[in-house]
Amino acid sequence: MNIEQIPLKIWTYWHDENVPGMIQNCVANWQHSNPKYKIRLLNKNSLTEWIKIPLPWNFENLNYSRQADWARLNLLMEHGGIWLDASLIATGSLDFIHEKKERYASEGFMFYLDCFTKNPSYPVLESWFIASIPHGKFITGWFNEFNFATVNWGNEGEKYLIHLKETYGHEKYQNLLQNIDGPDYLTIHMAAQKVMQIDGIKAIASEGAEKGPYQILAEQCNWDSRRFAEVMLLSWLGPIPRLIKVRGFERDMLTTLLNESHPIDETSLYHQFMNSIKNV
Structure with missing residues (x-):
């Protein structure tokens, strides 16, 4: 050891x-x-x-x-x-x-x-x-x-x-x-x-x-950046991963959706862990 x-x-x-x-x-x-x-x-x-x-x-x-x-x-x-x-x-x-x-x-x-x-x-x-x-x-x-x-x-x-x-x-x-x-x-x-x-x-x-920080992106969203961004903003009632990797592609897509005034659910992973964002 x-x-x-x-x-x-x-x-x-x-x-x-x-x-x-x-x-x-x-x-x-x-x-x-x-x-x-x-x-x-x-x-x-x-x-x-x-x-x-x-x-x-x-x-x-x-x-x-x-x-x-x-x-x-x-x-x-x-x-x-x-x-x-x-x-x-x-x-x-x-x-x-x-x-x-x-x-x-x-x-x-x-x-x-x-x-x-x-x-x-x-x-x-x-x-x-x-x-x-x-x-x-x-x-x-x-x-x-x-x-x-x-x-x-x-x-x-x-x-x-x-x-x-x-x-x-x-x-x-x-x-x-x-x-x-x-x-x-x-x-x-x-x-x-x-x-x-x-x-x-x-x-x-x-x-x-793929079974850890990429689980949502890989398994739930099939590596689709837009789908991942949408999932991050929607209600999340499942187990919360310890780590979530957000690549530049997904970060850009989150920015796009937020600029389009996409609704943010209060139970979403975004709201829980990336909220109060003033300048994306």
Whole structure:
């Protein structure tokens, strides 16, 4: 059993200081449900207060998702804690994460995407929720690989894919690829596969996202962003998931429906966990 504990810290990132109301309310809800955790919402200016190495030379030119990817892996490597994407809804305490870490005797806990995973021995790990001890072997290897790709190719993820194919051969590259959709964009997913499959570093324990934070979107809405947004605004009488992942697509659709004055039921998940939104 790994006796080192996950620090009671929650990290997240928004690229500038003008944080949308929807994001502000998600973060405020985390604090309300997890008062003993220290929450740090960072941006590209405040990020440097917490990292111990220089930002990549091309950081300013990275798209926002790659900036956040670099930040999450570095912060967790150096400080440990829990990374939540800024629009991830936490409906209660995150203490269950520590229980899962101990149950799996792992360096942390996260989620994998079953629809991307061809080889269950190497689950395709998602990056919007990562809990890790500081300086864990996997999070360190993951950061080092992603940093290598970032420094060398920046936003040009297709060049990282070419590097993997030319370095390790077609067969191993196909093993790394699994069923990942858009691997040139999802460099962080490919980097994790390289660390597991090529470097042989055991991954952080994970469970399926489609049965967890993606359950409403995947099972109830069949990955339909508009349907998901509507469900979030309608009456909700079923069990409440511990975590609900809201991607950019769904966030944009929620904004559209709210701008169209779509009714919000008082029992809706939106009203319960994302209410009082003034500026979406």
